[in-house]
Amino acid sequence: MEIIVCIKQVPDTADIKIDPKTNTLIREGVPSIINPFDTYAIEEGVRLKEKYQGKVTVISMGPPQVEDALREAISLGVDEGVLLSDRAFAGADTLATSYTLAEGIKKIGKFDLIICGKQAMDGDTAQVGPGIAEKLNIPHVTYVKKIEEIKDDYVQVERLMEEGYEVIRMPLPALITVVKEINEPRMPSLKGKLKAKNAQIITWSAKDLEAEEDRIGLQGSPTQVIKIFTPQPRGKGETIEGTPPEQAAKLVEKLRETKIV
Amino acid sequence: MEYFLTEEQVMIRDLARKIAEEKIAPKAQELDEKGEFPWEIIKVLAQSDLFRVFLPEEYGGLGGGVFELCLVTEELSRACSGVAVSYAASALGAFPILLYGTEEQKKKYLSDIASGKKLTAFAITEPEAGSDAGAIQTTAVKDGDHYVLNGTKCFITNGGEAEIYTIIAMTDKKKGARGASALIVEKGTEGFTFGKEEDKMGIRASATRELVFSDCKVPKENLIGKEGGGFIVAMKTFDSSRPGIGAQAVGIAQGALDRAIDYARERVQFGHPISSFQGIQHMLADMATQIEAARALVYAVARMVDKGCKDIARPSAMSKLFASDMAMKVTTDAVQIFGGYGYMKEYPVEKMMRDAKITQIYEGTNQIQRNIIALALIKEAAKRRKKK
Numbered sequence: 323m324e325i326i327v328c329i330k331q332v333p334d335t336a337d338i339k340i341d342p343k344t345n346t347l348i349r350e351g352v353p354s355i356i357n358p359f360d361t362y363a364i365e366e367g368v369r370l371k372e373k374y375q376g377k378v379t380v381i382s383m384g385p386p387q388v389e390d391a392l393r394e395a396i397s398l399g400v401d402e403g404v405l406l407s408d409r410a411f412a413g414a415d416t417l418a419t420s421y422t423l424a425e426g427i428k429k430i431g432k433f434d435l436i437i438c439g440k441q442a443m444d445g446d447t448a449q450v451g452p453g454i455a456e457k458l459n460i461p462h463v464t465y466v467k468k469i470e471e472i473k474d475d476y477v478q479v480e481r482l483m484e485e486g487y488e489v490i491r492m493p494l495p496a497l498i499t500v501v502k503e504i505n506e507p508r509m510p511s512l513k514g515k516l517k518a519k520n521a522q523i524i525t526w527s528a529k530d531l532e533a534e535e536d537r538i539g540l541q542g543s544p545t546q547v548i549k550i551f552t553p554q555p556r557g558k559g560e561t562i563e564g565t566p567p568e569q570a571a572k573l574v575e576k577l578r579e580t581k582i583v
Numbered sequence: 584m585e586y587f588l589t590e591e592q593v594m595i596r597d598l599a600r601k602i603a604e605e606k607i608a609p610k611a612q613e614l615d616e617k618g619e620f621p622w623e624i625i626k627v628l629a630q631s632d633l634f635r636v637f638l639p640e641e642y643g644g645l646g647g648g649v650f651e652l653c654l655v656t657e658e659l660s661r662a663c664s665g666v667a668v669s670y671a672a673s674a675l676g677a678f679p680i681l682l683y684g685t686e687e688q689k690k691k692y693l694s695d696i697a698s699g700k701k702l703t704a705f706a707i708t709e710p711e712a713g714s715d716a717g718a719i720q721t722t723a724v725k726d727g728d729h730y731v732l733n734g735t736k737c738f739i740t741n742g743g744e745a746e747i748y749t750i751i752a753m754t755d756k757k758k759g760a761r762g763a764s765a766l767i768v769e770k771g772t773e774g775f776t777f778g779k780e781e782d783k784m785g786i787r788a789s790a791t792r793e794l795v796f797s798d799c800k801v802p803k804e805n806l807i808g809k810e811g812g813g814f815i816v817a818m819k820t821f822d823s824s825r826p827g828i829g830a831q832a833v834g835i836a837q838g839a840l841d842r843a844i845d846y847a848r849e850r851v852q853f854g855h856p857i858s859s860f861q862g863i864q865h866m867l868a869d870m871a872t873q874i875e876a877a878r879a880l881v882y883a884v885a886r887m888v889d890k891g892c893k894d895i896a897r898p899s900a901m902s903k904l905f906a907s908d909m910a911m912k913v914t915t916d917a918v919q920i921f922g923g924y925g926y927m928k929e930y931p932v933e934k935m936m937r938d939a940k941i942t943q944i945y946e947g948t949n950q951i952q953r954n955i956i957a958l959a960l961i962k963e964a965a966k967r968r969k970k971k
Contacts, residue, residue, distance in 0.1 A: 509602055512632035512645060515594050 323376035323472070324433045327367040327400065328423055328454065329360040331384055331391040332444045345547045356391045359439030361398075362500050365507040366469070367437050368399035374472065377401045379430055383411055383422050389523050396521050397514035398507070404430060408527040413540030416445075420453025422538050425531040427458060435477060436497040440465055451499035462497040463490050467504050584875055586882055588654075595636055595651055599658035602627055611663035614788035615934050620744050621666050621788045628659075628670055629699020637674050638681070642693035648889035649823055653830035653881060660834025661841070664938035665788030667834060669702070671827045672740040672789070675946075676703025678820040679749040679765050683808035688767065692747055701746035706736040706794055707817055714951050716751075716817065717760045721796060723752035725810075728803050730754070730766060732796035735778065738945075742792030743777040746770045750794070751813045763813030767805040774799030785937030818896070823888050825899040825946055829881035829906035832942040836874045836910040839917035839935040843867065846921055846930075863920060870913045877906040897959035904952040907942035914939040 333352035341348050356364070367378040380395040382388050383406040392403030406426045414422060427433065436458075438451035448464070455462035467487060468480040478491040482501050510518075528538055536542055562569045562576075577583045588596065606627050614621055628634065636651035638644025645651075652674050659667035677696045680688050695701040712718040721734025732752055739748075748768045755762030768775055778793030808816050844867060847858035857863050884902040888895055914936040918925035925932050943949045 509606070509627055509631045510598060511630060512595060512598060512635065514632075515598065516591075 323374040325367045325378045326433045326436045327363045327380045328438045329382045330357045330442045331388045332357045340550050357442045361507040363437040363439045365505045393518040396518035397510040403523045405525045410528040410539050415543035415545035416449035418542035424454045424457035425533050434494050438499045440499045440501050455497040461492040464499045466498040466500045596654045599655040603658050603662035607662035618787040620790045634699040635697045638697045643697035650885040653885045657830040657834035660831045661838035664835050665786040669789045673702045675705045675824045678823050679807050679816050683816050703747040704741035704745040706739045706750040708738050721752040723754050729800045732799040736794040744790045754810050760814045764810050765807035765813045765816040822895045822899045825903035826885040828946050829902040832906035832910035833878045835939050836913035839914045840870045843917040843920040873909045877909045900952040900955040904949050910939040
């Protein structure tokens with residue numbers, strides 16, 4: 323089984339600072355880590371390899387220091403790391419990132435399953451996973467909390483919903499994004515760390531990918547961030563109690579009070 | 584302090600620290616309260632290759648030794664000494680095989696110890712034979728191609744949980760200490776059962792249990808070293824393992840100091856954080872200095888053991904003695920800095936004080952350590968005199 327895990331390196335803080343002028347993340351002086359949601363993707367990939375044999379390749383797009391994140395993934399049991407790094411990739415939005423990663427995956431070649439974290443901790447968009455699937459023209463399921471079974475030609479997963487979950491079967495090759503309920507990521511091993519230290523990280527540029535210039539980096543990014551803000555928390559709701567007829571009466575009264583009806 | 588660790592040693596220490604902080608510290612209080620063996624954490628340690636650090640590469644280890652064992656034990660002890668001793672006891676049980684085992688014994692047992700698949704335990708203490716190890720009553724009588732074991736061992740760390748036991752029993756009672764032999768006994772051997780589980784003051788996550796041998800037949804291939812060489816095996820094992828107890832003590836003390844500093848900075852009395860008072864500051868300074876002195880001694884001795892230095896008994900005893908007495912003092916001071924809160928189970932330092940106590944007692948009481956040191960001093964002086 324050939325598995326590809328997509329990861330992102332993010333600043334190690336839940337307290338993200340935004341440059342008010344450019345509306346982009348301030349990365350200076352903040353140590354970098356693997357996006358926490360992606361650690362579940364790595365773990366699931368490694369577990370599948372341990373169960374079904376095969377190979378796990380981890381891929382990421384970013385500046386050269388992302389190599390550290392790829393090495394960390396190798397220390398956790400991943401076989402190989404691919405870094406897509408080029409100044410031309412800089413400033414990519416989710417569309418350009420999806421395109422670039424999809425081109426990288428095409429260059430890797432054969433795969434059965436692509437696993438992504440549900441979203442990045444810094445951007446919170448949750449768009450890149452599904453974006454890659456679209457670019458590769460393969461099916462995808464988001465928010466997977468369990469892989470029930472994998473056969474030669476399909477995968478059956480449980481997709482987390484607000485209440486309960488859906489069971490979905492889709493043909494392979496496919497892409498899933500995973501939630502933290504899917505597993506508990508392991509600690510790195512010393513043997514893995516030694517392997518990671520000496521591992522050769524494959525680095526591909528825009529030229530290596532033969533990527534279309536107007537689909538990568540800032541040029542390929544139609545998204546414009548106007549403003550980033552934390553929404554006001556929603557106020558506490560009011561529960562109307564009583565028998566259904568009483569509740570209905572109270573509700574109508576409230577609606578009249580607030581002049582909604 | 585700079586201890587000039589190699590890149591690999593830094594990797595080992597950092598991984599042990601990460602596991603201690605993320606996996607052990609959050610559970611330490613619960614483990615202490617329930618006195619449950621921390622299998623889940625032991626599995627994490629195994630999967631992270633930490634049992635490999637003190638064993639040679641040819642047996643599935645990573646080629647380190649006592650120094651690497653000390654690095655890991657210290658880091659684990661900062662979070663929970665009960666977990667740390669369960670880990671370190673596996674090294675203690677492995678040392679007799681590593682030091683005196685045959686090639687077959689090493690091949691058979693060490694790779695499973697390295698992978699963490701099997702834990703080990705070392706058993707010498709008996710109800711009537713503690714510091715006076717010569718009073719051992721457990722017998723191993725040769726019968727054809729077997730030894731038949733009878734007797735009871737007590738206070739055995741990892742007892743019941745370990746798969747491989749290295750035990751000291753009398754093969755010839757008449758010869759006293761020279762009639763003792765070391766043997767490997769596997770869990771599940773007929774006639775080998777487990778007795779009383781101890782309810783301890785500290786290191787409560789670790790298992791401490793009686794081993795009961797009743798006509799237990801062990802193949803003669805399980806003899807470690809020579810018949811009658813059991814005490815040498817035990818003493819050399821302790822020479823290698825005592826720096827590990829020192830490292831455990833250093834870790835406990837460091838954990839207590841870390842928490843005392845945090846608390847002193849937060850706790851406000853008379854309108855100021857208590858860390859601004861010189862009385863507290865001097866306590867913290869003394870604690871840190873004592874810890875560093877103990878750490879330097881432990882590291883130096885661990886490196887001597889790994890280099891194969893001769894006459895290691897004295898420095899090894901010193902590292903255990905100094906570090907454990909230091910840990911008792913530092914943890915007591917940490918409780919003092921926490922004041923009334925320090926005495927309460929809700930805060931972590933009283934556990935550390937309870938945990939520290941055992942380091943003055945096991946693997947030879949500190950009185951025995953002083954005997955060893957003094958004996959070496961006197962012997963050396965006598966030797967010098969002779970030469971003159």
